[in-house]
Amino acid sequence: EPEVTQTPSHQVTQMGQEVILRCVPISNHLYFYWYRQILGQKVEFLVSFYNNEISEKSEIFDDQFSVERPDGSNFTLKIRSTKLEDSAMYFCASSGPGEHQPQHFGDGTRLSIL
């Protein structure tokens, strides 16, 4: 069964450093998403990406964050200058084609900011 893959599984970074989280969505999916989940809290939407551009973003997704689809398979989330409060699980998901389709999540990247 096709799945969303994320790398790395765990990233430890010093505060102020840049991190790039990588995702390979399911191949025939058209909608891509990043979510985060702080330990013990709910899953929070960050950004969605469709047709090579951001379609929606939340208040969390400020100028420190960016997303890219550098080639036909990868989907990346960059955090430019990490803060302690960026420590969380980051999940990539994909869905479609078609709106209101269920989202399939990757295993996540645990980001720890020191």
Place this chain on the structure above:
Amino acid sequence: QKEVEQNSGPLSVPEGAIASLNCTYSDRGSQSFFWYRQYSGKSPELIMFIYSNGDKEDGRFTAQLNKASQYVSLLIRDSQPSDSATYLCAVTGGSYIPTFGRGTSLIVHP
């Protein structure tokens, strides 16, 4: 602000019993409803989705939707210890971006 409410639990049921998980949502225009299972430290795993009023069954799982009451539930029949996890309700409306509830912790004890 769209809200999705779930009782955080834990809901504790004996092995073999029916577990009933509930979710209410605030946006009357909501169109799609999803249940995810999340084991501790793992990612959400899709269990079921439902779009229309009524029941939808898949194996031991049944999703029930009542749009008039803005209520969606998940029943797990013949609960097993391996079903112990947090169950997330997610709802989409005019936007296809789902709003997640905080999840209900389910414990199935032998």
